[in-house]
Amino acid sequence: MAKNKLQYYCSACGSVHSKWNGQCSDCGAWNTLEESIAAPTTTKNPRFTGYAGEPASIRSLKEIHVQEDPRTTTGVQELDRVLGGGLVAGSVVLIGGDPGIGKSTILLQTLCDLTEIRSLYVTGEESLQQVSLRARRLGLNAEHLRLLTETGVETVLALAQTEQPQIMVIDSIQTLYTEQLQSAPGSVSQIRESAAQLVRFAKQTQTTLFIVGHVTKEGTLAGPRVLEHMVDTVLYFEGDPGGRYRILRAVKNRFGAVNELGVFAMTEQGLKGVSNPSAIFLSRHEEPVSGSAIMVTREGTRPLLVEVQALVDTSHAGHARRVTLGMEQNRLAMLLAVLHRHGGISMYDQDVFINIVGGVKISETAADLPLLLAALSSFRSRPLPADVVIFGEVGLAGEIRPVPNGEERLREAAKHGFKQAIVPKANKPHHAIQGMKVTAVARLEEAMAALM
Numbered sequence: 001m002a003k004n005k006l007q008y009y010c011s012a013c014g015s016v017h018s019k020w021n022g023q024c025s026d027c028g029a030w031n032t033l034e035e036s037i038a039a040p041t042t043t044k045n046p047r048f049t050g051y052a053g054e055p056a057s058i059r060s061l062k063e064i065h066v067q068e069d070p071r072t073t074t075g076v077q078e079l080d081r082v083l084g085g086g087l088v089a090g091s092v093v094l095i096g097g098d099p100g101i102g103k104s105t106i107l108l109q110t111l112c113d114l115t116e117i118r119s120l121y122v123t124g125e126e127s128l129q130q131v132s133l134r135a136r137r138l139g140l141n142a143e144h145l146r147l148l149t150e151t152g153v154e155t156v157l158a159l160a161q162t163e164q165p166q167i168m169v170i171d172s173i174q175t176l177y178t179e180q181l182q183s184a185p186g187s188v189s190q191i192r193e194s195a196a197q198l199v200r201f202a203k204q205t206q207t208t209l210f211i212v213g214h215v216t217k218e219g220t221l222a223g224p225r226v227l228e229h230m231v232d233t234v235l236y237f238e239g240d241p242g243g244r245y246r247i248l249r250a251v252k253n254r255f256g257a258v259n260e261l262g263v264f265a266m267t268e269q270g271l272k273g274v275s276n277p278s279a280i281f282l283s284r285h286e287e288p289v290s291g292s293a294i295m296v297t298r299e300g301t302r303p304l305l306v307e308v309q310a311l312v313d314t315s316h317a318g319h320a321r322r323v324t325l326g327m328e329q330n331r332l333a334m335l336l337a338v339l340h341r342h343g344g345i346s347m348y349d350q351d352v353f354i355n356i357v358g359g360v361k362i363s364e365t366a367a368d369l370p371l372l373l374a375a376l377s378s379f380r381s382r383p384l385p386a387d388v389v390i391f392g393e394v395g396l397a398g399e400i401r402p403v404p405n406g407e408e409r410l411r412e413a414a415k416h417g418f419k420q421a422i423v424p425k426a427n428k429p430h431h432a433i434q435g436m437k438v439t440a441v442a443r444l445e446e447a448m449a450a451l452m
Contacts, residue, residue, distance in 0.1 A: 006182065008033040035189040037180050072208070075113040078264060078273035079106065081302070082235060082248050084256015087167065090206040091255060092199050094173075094228065096213040096221045097237025102246050102264070103212050105138070106271045107169050112140040119144075120165035124151040124175030138270045151185060153178045153194045157201050165207060170198060172212040173227070192226060199230050228252060239359045245280060246271060247360055250300070260300025261360075278305040278416060281358040288386050291378030294418070295370035295391045296409035297362050303405070303412040305389070307357040308367060310374035315351045326356030327367060335394060339372050342398030342444050347379065365393035366403040369422065372444070373451060384451055388420040389413040392427070398444045402426035410436065422447055 008017045011034055013027035023030050071086030080086050083093070097103050104126075111119040112135065123131060128147050135142040146163060150156050153176050160168060170176065176194040177185040184190070195211065202209040211231065213221045221228060228234050234252040239245055248262040263277035274280060282294065282305055291310040296303050315321065324332050332354055340346045352375055356362055369392035377384050391409060393401040403409075406427030413421060414436045421438045428440040441447040 005037070007036055009036055010034075011188075035181055035183050035187075037193065072114075072117065074110045076106075076110065076271075076273055077275070078248070078262035079110065081300075082250045082253075082256075082260050082262040083233065084250075084253055084260070087208045088232075088255050089166075089208060090203050091233065092202050092209045092211065092231040093233040093235060094211045094213055094221070094231040095235040095237070096215050098215060098241050100241040101237045101239065102266060102271050103237060104171055105134070106248075106264070107171070107210055107212070108135060108142075109138065109140060109270050111145055111167065111169065112142045114167065115141065115144055117167055118146075118163070118165045119167040119169075120146045120148060120160060120163055121169045121171070122148045122150060122156055122160075123171045124149070125172060138268075140270075151175050151177060153197050157197060160201065160207075161205075164205070167208045167210070168202075169210045170212065172214060173198075174214050195227055195230055238361060243359065245274070245358065249361075257300040259363075261302065261304070278412075281306045281356075281360060282416075283307055283357055285386070288383035290381045290383045291374055293370040293374035293377065293384055294389045294413075295367055296389055296413050297360075297364060297366055297391075298403075298405055298409065299360075303409050304360070305413060305416055306360060306362065308370045308374050309355045309357060310371065310378045311353040311355075312347060312350050312375055312379040313353075315349055320347070320349060321351040321353075323352070324354040326359065326361050327354055327371070328363070331368075332371070334396075335368055335372055336375070338394055338396060338398060338444065339376070343372075343376075343448055345376060345379065347375070350379065364403070365401075366391040366409075368392065368394035369400060369424075369444075369447060373422075373447065376448065377451075385420060387418050388422065388451070389418045390422045390447075392422070392424040392441075392447075394444060400424045400441050400443060400447060407433075410438065422450055 008020050010024040010027060010032045012029040012032045015024060015026040017033060020033050024032055071088060073080055073086045095103055111121055128149055131147055148159060173191055173195060174186045177190050178193050181189055181193060198209060215221055232254045233250060236249050236251055238247040238249055244265055246264040246266060250258060250260045252258060263274040264271040265274055293308045295306055295308055297306050322329055322332050336347055354371060370390040372394060373390055391403060393403055395401050402424040406423060407429045410421055410429060410433050414433050419436055421436055423438060423440055425440040425442040428438060439450050441450060
């Protein structure tokens with residue numbers, strides 16, 4: 001068998017070189033040449049085939065017969081929610097997170113629970129004895145589970161072709177290597193080529209594939225960014241590895257809602273789904289405390305009640321601090337400027353600390369209004385009513401802008417016993433919500449007057 005020819009391309013400008021150099025001769029960038037396999041040249045036109053083995057051809061949309069394949073439920077409701085309803089045959093799921101947060105645990109639990117489905121767990125980081133000990137420690141029924149310890153992609157695919165599993169787990173992609181490249185396992189070229197072969201196998205054999213990926217110190221998946229484009233679904237574990245709760249977020253999903261959340265609790269028997277996640281994000285203080293506001297955020301298809309905590313204290317340094325946990329720090333600085341300009345409250349000499357209870361990260365703008373009111377409550381040492389819920393986007397002109405699914409958020413708050421709500425004027429429900437008084441505001445000053 002002829003050895004594949006190697007080439008090196010520049011990740012900065014895309015130019016191709018026949019050998020590696022420290023500096024790209026075309027663009028002048030340093031250390032940007034990456035190893036890749038040169039495409040074979042031939043004088044004949046090859047007959048390409050699709051993933052299903054059919055000859056490639058051009059068809060009109062009306063000629064395509066769509067068949068809805070049933071999803072396979074994993075038995076874990078929170079995982080099914082994040083995946084969009086269950087497992088899809090031929091899909092490739094990339095799951096990442098900090099070390100020790102539960103990536104291998106939840107995948108091992110899932111495979112052990114699916115007793116009637118052929119599954120294969122491929123590990124390149126642990127021995128077979130280590131995987132077996134973890135399964136026993138968690139009390140899992142792993143008698144039917146097939147295990148493989150291997151790091152060569154070609155060997156893994158050859159054995160998988162013989163085993164023909166319906167679900168396969170690769171733990172992790174950074175440990176695999178292909179013999180076609182000379183670089184070390186974990187390098188950019190090895191991860192890209194290994195993932196490409198695994199994805200091709202999953203599509204051709206309709207195997208559901210889970211790939212575990214390591215993360216960098218910045219929290220992103222290690223390896224090339226193209227890795228996330230090659231797969232169908234990307235899941236991230238959030239939360240403190242030493243804490244009790246874990247949050248699984250879908251940042252990409254071709255078969256379900258993006259930004260969907262699944263909440264898990266780490267127990268002695270592994271990760272267990274939390275059926276009512278709003279309960280863990282609310283402190284429920286015995287007495288009203290200043291600097292606390294309850295908001296309704298919407299992550300994916302589910303509204304969640306989250307507590308926003310603020311602490312405003314006199315700054316004893318030359319520059320006031322702005323610290324946020326679970327929110328964007330630059331947005332806090334912008335909102336404090338709006339509060340000064342349109343609310344008449346200046347905090348230039350105050351340290352402002354913002355925390356989202358439960359470790360959840362909020363990226364939507366519905367947290368603007370509760371954040372400002374929580375900061376104002378701490379600044380004036382005046383607690384907000386315990387039965388009020390707040391949401392709304394704050395514009396630079398001081399206006400309160402509407403957010404999506406306002407009525408659904410209010411109904412979720414009413415289920416948890418909240419009696420009052422401060423919402424944008426455009427989100428005022430058309431029909432009254434039983435047991436809840438809704439105050440619609442159009443300006444920041446109106447919201448401050450309604451509560452303060």
